Amino acid sequence: MKVNSVSKLNKKIIRCEKCPRLVTYIRKVSVEKVKRHKGEKYWGRPLSGFGDLHAQLLIIGLAPAAHGGNRTGRMFTGDSSGDWVSRVLFENGFATKPTSKHVGDGFALINAYITAAVKCAPPDNKPSNQEICTCSDYLVQEILLLKDVTVIVCLGKIAFDALRKILNIKNQKFSHGSRFSYGNKLILCSYHPSRQNTQTGRLSWYQWNKIFSEVKSILN
Structure with missing residues (x-):
């Protein structure tokens, strides 16, 4: 609907409880936790996007991190990927603070506005094709409702493929730094700021x- x-x-x-594997996993993680977050209460539910409802920039990530967004209740918050996202957005005028x-x-x-291709943290950061497909309807609706978006940045190949x-x-492949127009929107691709990539x-x-900085130049 x-x-x-x-x-x-x-x-x-x-x-949402459409993906049994993901629902089971995020609840399990929220109970078992990890040592460094043992005393904290986890969000442990699907995560919606957040940000400026009149945004021109839409950022699409892969999925919440098990001990990041799935813990804090906000995308790219409380983990190393979130550190890279918040800092770069602040330095380019898209956020109020660098953390x-x-x-x-x-x-x-x-x-x-920040969202993700999959709204639940997946085991090993690897959602199945079916889970990506099931969640895609939410991404469709976000794009339709965020009517002022003119630039979309995809963080990683899964986000781009979604x-x-x-x-x-058609006829577009993922690579870091690639950009192309789609209707009235410009789409840019970046590697995901995961530890696997940054470290x-x-x-x-x-x-x-x-x-x-390219996005900033385009929108200014």
Whole structure:
């Protein structure tokens, strides 16, 4: 069922139980936790997107992190990927502060909205094709409801492939720094700021920052 506002959509996302494997996993993680977060209460539910409802910039990630967003209740919050996202957005004028640690910390997006291809943390950060497909309807609705978006940044191949499928984009492949037009929107691709990429040097800060400085130049 379609909804007519982002807030209604987000409430629907949070209640979603369409993927049994993911529902089981995020609940399990929220009970078992990890040692460094043992005393904390985990969110442990699907995560909606967040940000400026009139944003021109839409950022699509892979999925919430098991001990990041799935713990804190906000995308890219409380983990190393979130550290890279919050800092680069702040440095380019898309966020109020350079850190995103927990809900209520004063971090807010400016002219940007963040979501993910999959709304639940998947085991080993690997959602199945069926889970991506099941969740794609939420991404479709987000794109329809965020009417002012003119630039979309896909963080990683899974995010790009999810977007490509729902928009029926052909003859475009994922690579870091690639960009192309789709209707009235510009789509840019970046490696995901996961530790697997940032700690191995596959994604340098220069490469990462260049993506968002390009977006800043486009929107200014």
